[in-house]
Amino acid sequence: SKKPVRVAVTGAAGQIGYALLFRIASGEMLGKDQPVILQLLEIPDEKAQNALKGVIMELEDCAFPLLAGIEAHSDPMTAFKDTDFALLVGARPRGPGMERSDLLAANAQIFTVQGKALNAVASRNVKVLVVGNPANTNAYIAMKSAPDLPAKNFTAMLRLDHNRAASQIAAKTGKAVADIEKLAVWGNHSPTMYADYRYATIGGQSVKAMINDEQWNREVFLPTVGKRGAAIIAARGLSSAASAANAAIDHMRDWALGTNGKWVTMGIPSKGEYGIPAEVMFGYPVTTENGEYKIVEGLEIDAFSQECINKTLNELLEEQNGVKHLL
Ligand code: NAX
Secondary structure (H helix, E strand, O other): OOOOEEEEEEOOOOHHHHHHHHHHHOOOOOOOOOOEEEEEEOOOOHHHHHHHHHHHHHHHHOOOOOEEEEEEEOOHHHHOOOOOEEEEOOOOOOOOOOOHHHHHHHHHHHHHHHHHHHHHHOOOOOEEEEOOOOHHHHHHHHHHOOOOOOHHHEEEOOHHHHHHHHHHHHHHHOOOHHHEEOOEEEEOOOOOOEEEOOOOEEOOEEHHHHHOOHHHHHHHHHHHHHOHHHHHHHHHOOOOOHHHHHHHHHHHHHHHHOOOOOOEEEEEEOOOHHHOOOOOEEEEEEEEEOOEEEEOOOOOOOHHHHHHHHHHHHHHHHHHHHHHHHO
């Protein structure tokens, strides 16, 4: 049988953590033949550490055959020791009266510390996924704080946006969500993201031709996908958790195990593709194979798409500029 791999999860006692850990432990992320050791990080606060203990008791009570170990941590320097996969979920939420710049600064602090810890103690091949918001900028900060690790190993979660877009297209066309191929989401995980179905197909047929309604694209589809998180908060009184955990599982599984040519969306550091400045943590369509992702290149960017990409890029550049002095 396979040797266990180490999976670190931060914010492990939070909402997303509760929807995520049990699925990782049951083999849904890395395969039903891959044992895992969970290295769980929470803030030192007594309430958070107690809540983490409770989650660990429940994990134990599942008696998962693939769960080879569970550790509780309050320090990233121990939580990330030798870790092969790191899911950075915990982040500072915006509190009452908090300005956007305060939020960026508070998170910059967290992700600088965690990036340095990964740099110091994680496996040299660690695959990092940042979920905690602002996800792209937090991933950028962690990457910049870990100069000894390959930059390409740092990614941000755009997969929830990708899955939300797929589900809206399935509903509109009356087709199965599983049959949608070649969907792309560009940019920031925020309402400015650009979900792009110009190249998408279902059963080999063009989705754009099937829908044939540019007004729906611009006035219904894009706002619906962009504001989906807010709609869920309004309905549930809490932010997306199970769907966010599911997207994190999809992202890591596809990165580790490959997509067989299928396009998925990942937030990754640009190397200048599609005119995005180098190092910007940007949502791109990718395929994956042998643990590596590859950007889908050569797609034509029309005027409307360029406008959308510029908007989400400008937002990201503003976020990045807002934290530069802290790095
Ligand atoms: P919760 O507030 O339920 O849980 C967050 C947990 O993280 C808390 O238990 C907290 O104690 C812990 N935490 C905070 N700072 C930490 C640190 N420095 N080290 C370790 N743990 C820390 O939030 P939850 O609903 O689980 O959401 C977590 C994050 O995901 C938020 O930042 C949220 O905005 C973000 N999301 C990102 C999404 C994406 O698509 N990229 C979608 C869902 C979600 O909104």
